[in-house]
Amino acid sequence: MDNRQKVLDVRALEIEIVSERGRMKAVQHLSFGIETGQVLGIVGESGCGKSMTCMSILGLLPDSAHVTRGSIRLNGIELTGLSSKKLMQIRRHQLSLVLQNPMTAFNPLKTIGSQFVETLRLKSNCSKKQAFELATQRLAEMNLPEPDRVLSQYPFELSGGMLQRIMIGLATANNPTLLIADEPTTALDNGNREHVLNAIRRIKAKGGTAMLLVSHDLSVIEAVADTVIVMKKGQIVESGLTKDVIRHPQAEYTKLLCDSRLTWSNPNQDRSQERVEIVQV
Ligand SMILES: Nc1ncnc2c1ncn2[C@@H]1O[C@H](COP(=O)(O)OP(=O)(O)OP(=O)(O)O)[C@@H](O)[C@H]1O
Numbered sequence: 583m584d585n586r587q588k589v590l591d592v593r594a595l596e597i598e599i600v601s602e603r604g605r606m607k608a609v610q611h612l613s614f615g616i617e618t619g620q621v622l623g624i625v626g627e628s629g630c631g632k633s634m635t636c637m638s639i640l641g642l643l644p645d646s647a648h649v650t651r652g653s654i655r656l657n658g659i660e661l662t663g664l665s666s667k668k669l670m671q672i673r674r675h676q677l678s679l680v681l682q683n684p685m686t687a688f689n690p691l692k693t694i695g696s697q698f699v700e701t702l703r704l705k706s707n708c709s710k711k712q713a714f715e716l717a718t719q720r721l722a723e724m725n726l727p728e729p730d731r732v733l734s735q736y737p738f739e740l741s742g743g744m745l746q747r748i749m750i751g752l753a754t755a756n757n758p759t760l761l762i763a764d765e766p767t768t769a770l771d772n773g774n775r776e777h778v779l780n781a782i783r784r785i786k787a788k789g790g791t792a793m794l795l796v797s798h799d800l801s802v803i804e805a806v807a808d809t810v811i812v813m814k815k816g817q818i819v820e821s822g823l824t825k826d827v828i829r830h831p832q833a834e835y836t837k838l839l840c841d842s843r844l845t846w847s848n849p850n851q852d853r854s855q856e857r858v859e860i861v862q863v
Pocket residue numbers: 599601608626627628629630631632633634635644646798
C-alpha cells in the first residue's frame with residue numbers, strides 16, 4: 583500500500599475490551615488506508631476484530647471497548663477523541679454502514695419509499711420530491727426493476743436479495759465519503775450475490791466513495807477489492823494489492839484462507855444456513 587492521499591488513514595490502532603474477566607486487546611498495531619473510489623477488503627476468521635475495527639471508525643464501539651492507542655483520520659480529520667455530537671455529524675454526512683440483515687434494517691410498517699425519503703432528508707436538505715427522485719434513480723442504479731413500484735412496497739413484499747440492494751442504494755444515496763459493508767454477500771445464492779457485487783462495482787465506477795468491505799470469504803474480496811488486509815487475532819498478518827495477496831500469499835494463515843476459498847467455491851457445499859444482514863446507520 584502506498585502513501586498517496588488517503589480518505590481513510592488508520593495508524594497503529596489499538597482497541598481494548600474491559601470485562602469481568604479482565605482486559606484484552608481486540609485489535610492492535612492496525613494500520614491501513616483507503617483512497618477515494620477504492621475498495622479495501624478485510625478478511626479473517628470470526629473474532630479476529632473486523633467488526634471492532636469498523637465500529638471504531640464509526641465511533642460506535644460498545645461501552646466495554648475503547649480505542650487505547652493510534653489514530654483514525656477521515657479526510658484528514660482525527661476521529662478518535664471527537665465529541666459524540668461531532669461524530670454524529672460526520673456519520674450523518676460522510677459515513678454509511680451496511681450490515682447483515684436487510685429484514686431487520688427496515689421498519690416493517692413503512693414503505694421503502696417513505697424510509698428512503700426520511701433517511702435522505704435527514705442526511706441532506708432536499709425536498710420530499712427531490713428525495714423521491716433520487717430514490718428512484720438510486721434503485722435504478724442498483725438494477726432493481728420498476729423502482730417506482732419498489733418504493734411503494736413494504737419490506738415483507740420484497741426478497742432478501744432485493745432488500746440488500748435497496749440498502750446499498752440507500753447507504754450510498756448521498757455519496758458518502760466512506761461506505762463500510764460488513765459481510766454483504768455471505769450466504770446469498772449465486773444470482774443475488776452477483777447482483778450485490780455488481781452494485782459494489784457500480785459504486786466503485788462512480789468513483790466518489792471509498793469502501794471498506796468486511797468478509798470472511800476471500801472470493802468476495804477477490805471479486806471487488808483493490809487492496810486487502812488479512813487479520814488474525816486482532817492483528818494484520820498480511821496486506822497488499824488483492825491480486826498479489828491472493829496469487830502469492832506469504833503468510834501461512836493467508837495460504838490457509840486461499841485453500842478454503844477453493845472449498846467455498848465448490849457449488850455442492852451447502853451455505854443455505856448462513857444469514858445476511860444489511861443495515862444503514
Ligand atoms: N460487545 C462486545 N463486548 C465485549 N467483547 C466483544 C464485543 N463484541 C466483540 N467482542 C470481542 O472482540 C473481539 C473481536 O470481535 P469482532 O466482533 O470484532 O470480530 P469479527 O472479526 O468481526 O468476528 P465475526 O466475523 O464473527 O463478526 C472478539 O474477541 C470478541 O469476542
